[in-house]
Amino acid sequence: MRSCLIADDHALVRDALAATVAARWPDAEILQASDFPTAWSAAARAPDLCLADLDMPGAAPVEGVEALRAAAPAMKILVVTGSFDDAMMLDLLARGVHGFAPKSLSADVIGAAIALVLAGGRYLPQRLAEMQMPERHFAPAPPPRLLTERQLEVARLMARGQTNKDIARSLGIAPATIKTHVAQVIALTGAANRTEAAMRATALGLL
Structure with missing residues (x-):
C-alpha cells in the first residue's frame, strides 16, 4: 500500500486508524479528513485505500461514499463505523464498497481486514454475509x-x-x-x- 485516506470526524479514531496502518505499512502516506468534502478532495490524489466513517459532516452517508467512489474509482473503501444499517450497507456494497468493520474491533483485526480488502477480498459482518443474495457473489471468506x-x-x-x-x-x-x-x-x-x-x-x- 502506497497511500491511505482516513476519513472520520473524530480525531482520536483517525489517529488510532493511522497508527494501525503505520504499524503494518510504515512507508504508506497517510491522508486524513474530518468531513466528506475534505475526503473528496483528498481522494482526488487516488490513494490505494480509504477507511471511511459513514456519519460525517458534509453529506449523507450514501451520497458521501458515492462521491468518494467518483473521485477515485480504483480506490478500495473499507467503512469503519460504529453504526450499522443493514439496508444501507447492502446498498453501499452494490455501489462498490469493499467491506464494513465495526470500530469496536481490535487493531489486529482491523489490520487483517485492511489486508483482506487490499488483496481483493471483502470484509463483512457475519449477519451481512448471510444476507447476501447468491447471485451477488459476495463471498465472506477469502481465497x-x-x-x-x-x-x-x-x-x-x-x-x-x-x-x-x-x-x-x-x-x-x-x-x-x-x-x-x-x-x-x-x-x-x-x-x-x-x-x-x-x-x-x-x-x-x-x-
Whole structure:
C-alpha cells in the first residue's frame, strides 16, 4: 500500500486508524479528513485505500461514499463505523464498497481486514454475509492464498480445540504473538470468533 485516506470526524479514531496502518505499512502516506468534502478532495490524489466513517459532516452517508467512489474509482473503501444499517450497507456494497468493520474491533483485526480488502477480498459482518443474495457473489471468506503458513498452523491447532497458551507451547511462540495470529485468522476467514474461524477454514479445505 502506497497511500491511505482516513476519513472520520473524530480525531482520536483517525489517529488510532493511522497508527494501525503505520504499524503494518510504515512507508504508506497517510491522508486524513474530518468531513466528506475534505475526503473528496483528498481522494482526488487516488490513494490505494480509504477507511471511511459513514456519519460525517458534509453529506449523507450514501451520497458521501458515492462521491468518494467518483473521485477515485480504483480506490478500495473499507467503512469503519460504529453504526450499522443493514439496508444501507447492502446498498453501499452494490455501489462498490469493499467491506464494513465495526470500530469496536481490535487493531489486529482491523489490520487483517485492511489486508483482506487490499488483496481483493471483502470484509463483512457475519449477519451481512448471510444476507447476501447468491447471485451477488459476495463471498465472506477469502481465497486460501491469503492465509500464511503460520496462520494455517495456528488455524489447524484452533480446530483441534487448543487454547492460545496451548498453541504457543506447541509452536514455541509467545502467547501474545499467537493472539495476533488468531485475530488475523478470524478476520481473514470472515468469522465472528475462533470456533467459527476454524469451521470456515475447514470448510474451505485449508486444514
